[in-house]
Amino acid sequence: MRVLxxxxxxALNDALVCLNKFPQTTxxxxxxxxxxxxxxxxxxxxxxxxxxxxxxxxxGIGQDGDYLVxxxxxxxxxxxxxxxxxxxxPILAKAAGAIGSPQIRNAxxxxxxxxxxxxxxxxxxxLLALEAKVRLQKVESTREVSLEEVLxxxxxxxxxxEEILTSIxxxxxxxxxxxxxxxxGRRKALAIARLNLGITxxxxxxxxxxxxxxxxxxxxxxxxRVPQVEELLKGKSLTxxxxxxxxxxxxxxxxxxxxxxxxxxYKKTIAKAALFKAIVAIQESHRGx
Amino acid sequence: xxxxxxxxxxxxxxxxxxxxxxxxxxxxxVLGLTGTxxxxxxxxxxxxxxxxxxxxxxxxxxxxxxxxxxxxxTIEGLSSGNELHPLQKAxxxxxxxxxxxxxxxxxxxxxxxxDSNPKPSEEEIRRGISGNLCRCTGYKKIVKAVQVVCSxxxxxx
Numbered sequence: 001m002r003v004l005x006x007x008x009x010x011a012l013n014d015a016l017v018c019l020n021k022f023p024q025t026t027x028x029x030x031x032x033x034x035x036x037x038x039x040x041x042x043x044x045x046x047x048x049x050x051x052x053x054x055x056x057x058x059x060g061i062g063q064d065g066d067y068l069v070x071x072x073x074x075x076x077x078x079x080x081x082x083x084x085x086x087x088x089x090p091i092l093a094k095a096a097g098a099i100g101s102p103q104i105r106n107a108x109x110x111x112x113x114x115x116x117x118x119x120x121x122x123x124x125x126x127l128l129a130l131e132a133k134v135r136l137q138k139v140e141s142t143r144e145v146s147l148e149e150v151l152x153x154x155x156x157x158x159x160x161x162e163e164i165l166t167s168i169x170x171x172x173x174x175x176x177x178x179x180x181x182x183x184x185g186r187r188k189a190l191a192i193a194r195l196n197l198g199i200t201x202x203x204x205x206x207x208x209x210x211x212x213x214x215x216x217x218x219x220x221x222x223x224x225r226v227p228q229v230e231e232l233l234k235g236k237s238l239t240x241x242x243x244x245x246x247x248x249x250x251x252x253x254x255x256x257x258x259x260x261x262x263x264x265x266y267k268k269t270i271a272k273a274a275l276f277k278a279i280v281a282i283q284e285s286h287r288g289x
Numbered sequence: 290x291x292x293x294x295x296x297x298x299x300x301x302x303x304x305x306x307x308x309x310x311x312x313x314x315x316x317x318x319v320l321g322l323t324g325t326x327x328x329x330x331x332x333x334x335x336x337x338x339x340x341x342x343x344x345x346x347x348x349x350x351x352x353x354x355x356x357x358x359x360x361x362x363t364i365e366g367l368s369s370g371n372e373l374h375p376l377q378k379a380x381x382x383x384x385x386x387x388x389x390x391x392x393x394x395x396x397x398x399x400x401x402x403x404d405s406n407p408k409p410s411e412e413e414i415r416r417g418i419s420g421n422l423c424r425c426t427g428y429k430k431i432v433k434a435v436q437v438v439c440s441x442x443x444x445x446x
Contacts, residue, residue, distance in 0.1 A: 036351075053357075107347070
């Protein structure tokens with residue numbers, strides 16, 4: 001791997017300035033578990049690397065009022081074991097634990113997972129279902145946009161070349177919100193997801209679903225929300241009929257997304273099964289409390 | 290070329306290398322510690338596992354620049370003199386080693402697991418070594434070897 005220079009800024013501002021010199025030919029290095037492979041196989045080339053390993057501002061997990069704020073350089077191992085995340089948004093801990101292997105989780109970061117935007121990235125359906133936003137900073141300005149807006153294609157985001165994804169901001173779900181994450185892969189470890197799914201349901205004391213969020217990954221060019229199913233679930237209670245309607249609808253949505261791709265038949269079937277599995281898990285945890 | 294300081298198996302080292310060299314290549318070719326193996330070169334097999342500040346990482350997916358100042362443990366750092374580490378002994382005694390290529394990484398993953406969780410369940414052991422592929426023995430004997438160490442060498446437990 002040949003580059004002209006390798007920078008290791010110690011502060012975010014220095015990193016932004018470094019990146020701003022040659023934004024088009026600079027790559028930001030987070031955990032490296034995707035980028036190092038891509039650069040070695042030359043599917044990604046760069047003249048400069050800005051290594052974010054020592055930028056402390058990007059490394060914390062904290063609560064800010066009604067939001068959890070996760071630094072972009074936080075690793076999946078840290079996310080999996082963090083108390084705040086396990087208490088408020090356990091599906092993110094579960095998604096983190098489903099990634100790669102212990103070795104990968106010790107290096108790979110949440111910001112890297114978003115910026116690399118792999119079709120099957122495991123954190124994305126969980127983050128979408130949690131309605132996460134990302135903070136994007138450049139030298140002169142900062143913007144916050146919903147994660148949905150950032151994901152535009154396979155390994156493609158609309159993060160500008162001179163921007164750094166600095167944190168992920170997640171609203172703490174309202175009380176009575178239940179959630180589930182499901183990953184279907186060929187093996188338990190080191191498996192690229194065939195499908196992953198994140199869902200949250202806010203269920204009232206009268207057992208009515210007041211709000212639903214559902215997101216799918218690995219069944220389209222990016223992970224995405226499924227508003228059709230969210231609408232269908234809203235205002236209903238989790239009866240067998242509702243569940244079966246929701247599962248049929250998700251199957252249709254996935255079939256529509258994948259069109260004539262050879263995997264469509266398989267993926268629409270597993271989408272239905274994954275949603276069913278997720279809702280059953282939510283019902284079980286709901287009864288348990 | 291940059292000067293990079295690392296702590297390798299407890300001793301501080303300063304080396305002058307390109308910061309974009311993979312940690313794996315630095316360990317094998319610059320430091321001459323060939324116990325760390327390269328398998329797939331893309332983080333799928335775990336043969337190149339080393340511990341960075343006590344945690345297992347695939348050294349093929351780390352640039353040496355990223356670990357400036359940090360503590361690296363390779364398989365050579367486990368024995369003291371001629372005395373093998375209990376995990377190394379258990380792998381030999383339980384037949385958890387055949388061709389041996391996965392063994393250094395497997396043992397380092399197991400060491401990190403036992404350092405943070407001295408009495409893991411079988412499931413926890415299997416998860417702990419899930420990033421290390423073995424194509425010879427299967428995992429039964431490897432899990433057994435780890436269990437022998439955490440039960441204090443009592444084979445019958």
